[in-house]
Amino acid sequence: MSPDHPERVAAWLSEVFGGPRFYTERYGGYRRMVSQHIGKEIRPEQRALWATYMVQSADDAGLPSDPEFRAAFVAYIEWGSRIALENSGPSATPPPNMRCRAGGGSATRRRARGRRPTRMTRR
Numbered sequence: 001m002s003p004d005h006p007e008r009v010a011a012w013l014s015e016v017f018g019g020p021r022f023y024t025e026r027y028g029g030y031r032r033m034v035s036q037h038i039g040k041e042i043r044p045e046q047r048a049l050w051a052t053y054m055v056q057s058a059d060d061a062g063l064p065s066d067p068e069f070r071a072a073f074v075a076y077i078e079w080g081s082r083i084a085l086e087n088s089g090p091s092a093t094p095p096p097n098m099r100c101r102a103g104g105g106s107a108t109r110r111r112a113r114g115r116r117p118t119r120m121t122r123r
Contacts, residue, residue, distance in 0.1 A: 008036075009054075016076065034087055034094045042088040051081045 002008075011023040012033055023033070054077045059065070063073065087094040 002036075008033075013076075017073075034083075037084045037088045038092050038094070039090050040088040041090065042085045044085065047081045047085045051077050054081075 008023065008027060011026065015021055015023045023029070027033070055074055058070070058073060063069070083094075086092070
């Protein structure tokens with residue numbers, strides 16, 4: 001990994017969970033992120049260990065600990081690290097465009113920013 005990998009991962013995850021588009025503006029977005037994994041030949045055990053460390057680091061970083069946010073965070077780390085594994089082979093051909101934002105919705109993004117989600121009401 002490059003020396004600035006932790007910084008890039010933090011910028012990526014911040015953007016994915018509704019933060020500023022720092023990764024996209026500085027490094028080039030999804031295509032750039034995926035291209036960084038091509039040819040790395042990540043092994044399944046490396047992926048699993050990285051995912052474990054990322055989830056553990058959520059506590060150290062002071063990320064929200066409520067079950068909804070943590071479920072979305074863990075699911076994204078697992079999903080994303082599997083994509084990295086799949087696209088790390090020497091002949092990988094990743095899809096050109098995928099959605100960047102986490103699927104947790106606005107409530108998850110508000111929780112990531114330390115705000116409580118608003119309650120939706122029917123009219």
